[in-house]
Amino acid sequence: MEFTFEFLSQLFVTSLGHWYVIVPAIIIGLVIGAIPGLGPANTLIILLPFTLSLEVNAAMAFMVALYCSARMGAGIPAILVNIPGTAGAAATPFDGYPMTQKGMAQQALTMSFVASAFGGLIASIFSIFSLPMLARVGYYFHSVEMVVVMLFGLTLIAVVSTGNTLKGLIGGFFGLLVGAIGPDFIYSAPRATFGFLELYDGVPVVAALIGIFAISEALLMIEVESILTEAGKTRMAAQSPWAATWEGVRMSAKRWWHIVWTSFIGLGIGVVPGAGAPIAAFVAYQQSRLFSKHPERYGTGHPEGILAPESANNGVTSGSLIPLLTLGIPGGSTAAIMLIVIQFHGIVLGPRIFLDMPQFPYGVLMGMVVTYLFMVGTILPLARYMSRVTLIPTQYLAPAIISFTLVGAFSPRAYIFDMGLGLVFGVIGYIARKTGYQVSAILIGVILGPYVERYLMRALRISEGDPTVLFSSTIGNVLWVLLALSLILPPVIERLRKR
């Protein structure tokens, strides 16, 4: 294969030709991303008969566009009503929601769109040029390194998400233990199921997400008439319709370098199978705060607090497709569905694809580039209209959130039990929010719980039960040191700053 300008421009034109599937996919993705419980994986399963009927390149363009826009859509409710559409957007409300309360929802949404689109665009362009190299990253991460990556991610979340590290860690480890409900990986012996058969498969993540974020937020929301503060209402009434969008664009453009480097964090973490968008978003948020001149502004509606997680979680999209395209290993559920469609069309993924059919993996990534370009033009104008959601009184908003998100909890497994479980998590989330335990740490713990156990078991079985295996790899040890530093440094820096 010759990696020439002609080859790339040919791919670009071919991808542009798939506009007829990309544009509807962007719209569907935005909507399903914004509704907790309806992730891209569920939607792609529903739309499987449609994607299977398309020619393979068009089908991939459709799925990739839906995947990318769903990632972007998840930030919309996170900013507007403090409820992330997916766990990947769990760091976005830290600064997005305070901006909304100040009457700057339109600016916050615009920044989220710009960061998502350009973060994703930069990561996918870089992926095109470094695809074979990036594919090797996955080889260096085995079960030991993955255990440390997961614990490192959780620790970062605990440190970042609340002013009190101890409370953050309690929330995170509580989540990890909840995530370990259900069968173990060797004997399938049920653990801590409270006698419910429905928990024999483990805790459904969607019900946990909906309860911890949406139900608890609705329970809190009823205390006030509007989610906007008085100053926020005045600001919303005073600002001209399009000026706020431009202000958001200007705020993003001023911080362009921030979008660039956080997108690379997303790409790097996305390449590691299993790490995913939640960890990328929190790592980017933490790094952004660490290197900021004004770390005290984070959590109060600081623009960089929106740009960092949104750019990173869209950087993950191209990264997470790399193990699929180069090795045929799906990095997540959405990638697994893509693999089904690819196999249906008789394409065998693996290292030989670069010799036999190079236009396919590069074409998929080029489809992503085109999707992000389309997104910039189609979504930015919508910020103005979406921000109006904040004007709806909470007496209408809270019941609507409860009924529609509970339906989201039901849809993945079709168990009424999951709706009830969503309510239980809602009460836990409400207690946590009211008493200063960050709900993001709990949720990420629930998500990572099964992964931590799986990788830990693999490592221990390989070492025949020797726990020192966890300190046997160089990369793992470096990560352990970073984990320790992430716990020790913030209070030390805080004390030094106070002096």
Place this chain on the structure above:
Amino acid sequence: MNENTNTQEKEKKAKGDELVFPIMALAFAIYYLYTILDLNWEAKVNGVLVGSILIFLIAVFLFRTALDWQRGKISLKFKTFVFNSGIQLTRIWFLLLAVSYVVVIPWAGFTLTTFGYLVAAMLLLGVRSPLRLFAVSLTLSVSGYLFFITLLKTRLPLGPVERLIDWWF
């Protein structure tokens, strides 16, 4: 003297609420460890590791709270979870309505239950205009039907309304 003590008491931060979450987490950790007592080590190891760290963290938190309480910096009174305020009662009714939504939906189906729930919840939260109650609830439940059931083919509980529409078309 008495007044001084009262003022001091008022100045102390009420931290009783902050103990609810760790105690709940502690209870769960103990229950988890109890359920894995008789299992093989492979099924235990993760729970023991995570559970022990969680219990250790909670112990540190409780110890620090006890120290602050002993030094008179904080009180262990409850401030947030007091059930005599109007908003707490509304919240409990709001939650009970959500529970009844989950109980009724398998029989009445998505559309009818959502309509009924929205009317009741909005009424509870202070919407008094019958027209608004009816119009908003109807619009939302019908939109939900069209989006989730008709468009996305989501497997939602079906009731009389959905069956009637199916039969009709």
